[in-house]
Amino acid sequence: MAFTRATGKHRRPSRLTRKGANMAGVAALATTGVIGGLTSPALAADSDISADSAHAVQDTGLTQAIVIGDSLADQIAAQAEQQKRAAAKAEAARKAEAERKAEAKRKAEAKAKAEAEARAKKEREERAAKERAAREAERKRLGYTLPVAGSVVTTGYKTGGNLWSSGSHSGVDFRAASGSSVVAVGAGTVVEAGWGGAYGNNIVIRMNDGTYTQYGHLSSLGVSVGQTVASGQQIGLSGSTGNSTGPHLHFEARTSPEYGSDMDPVAYLRAHGVNV
Numbered sequence: 001m002a003f004t005r006a007t008g009k010h011r012r013p014s015r016l017t018r019k020g021a022n023m024a025g026v027a028a029l030a031t032t033g034v035i036g037g038l039t040s041p042a043l044a045a046d047s048d049i050s051a052d053s054a055h056a057v058q059d060t061g062l063t064q065a066i067v068i069g070d071s072l073a074d075q076i077a078a079q080a081e082q083q084k085r086a087a088a089k090a091e092a093a094r095k096a097e098a099e100r101k102a103e104a105k106r107k108a109e110a111k112a113k114a115e116a117e118a119r120a121k122k123e124r125e126e127r128a129a130k131e132r133a134a135r136e137a138e139r140k141r142l143g144y145t146l147p148v149a150g151s152v153v154t155t156g157y158k159t160g161g162n163l164w165s166s167g168s169h170s171g172v173d174f175r176a177a178s179g180s181s182v183v184a185v186g187a188g189t190v191v192e193a194g195w196g197g198a199y200g201n202n203i204v205i206r207m208n209d210g211t212y213t214q215y216g217h218l219s220s221l222g223v224s225v226g227q228t229v230a231s232g233q234q235i236g237l238s239g240s241t242g243n244s245t246g247p248h249l250h251f252e253a254r255t256s257p258e259y260g261s262d263m264d265p266v267a268y269l270r271a272h273g274v275n276v
């Protein structure tokens with residue numbers, strides 16, 4: 001503690017003593033001749049007041065020092081310490097509250113973001129489902145069909161025998177009475193329509209997906225090269241022209257327009273959604 005007790009030597013002198021001193025001072029000045037004759041009571045009184053005021057200021061300071069000395073100074077210090085602790089506590093509480101609010105804000109934002117993402121995902125899925133449905137409807141509209149309505153396969157693909165020049169069946173035979181309607185199994189462009197040797201009257205169509213289909217032994221042709229055809233559109237009538245033992249439709253699926261690039265026609269039609 002910086003405060004110290006005042007000692008006896010700082011005690012305020014008695015008024016009588018000071019008065020005596022002042023009077024002595026004035027008397028001394030008078031004797032020097034500087035202010036000779038100015039020993040009026042007024043001056044003495046003024047001097048006395050000035051001196052007294054100076055003492056009073058000094059004494060007041062000392063008096064305070066004495067009083068502060070123990071209890072009040074300790075109280076002030078304790079109060080300051082208490083205020084400091086309270087301020088620190090308030091600051092900590094303020095920080096905790098700010099942190100709590102920031103955390104709540106972060107959580108709310110994360111929740112909003114997750115909800116927005118969920119909504120966007122749902123919308124994307126709904127849009128994708130609609131697009132799938134539209135594609136499916138379009139595929140059905142433009143979809144593949146049997147080359148002869150309601151027909152069945154009578155001779156399978158790769159069936160062996162001496163009937164075929166390659167040694168095995170390069171397509172399938174659909175049952176069809178002479179003059180039955182033969183249709184394009186899907187949309188495409190006619191690339192061949194005419195006599196095809198062993199195939200008799202035959203048609204080759206380049207399908208829109210890049211594959212080829214062939215129709216043989218026809219009794220008549222209904223399309224010409226370069227013509228575009230839709231799925232299910234009639235292209236000719238069935239017959240038994242070429243190397244044939246009786247009326248039927250010989251049907252092939254190929255990767256190119258050339259003989260020998262054949263693939264399984266049943267698998268091909270099934271892959272295009274045809275029930276065969």
Ligand SMILES: [Zn+2]
Nearest residue numbers: 172173250251
């Ligand atoms: Zn055949």
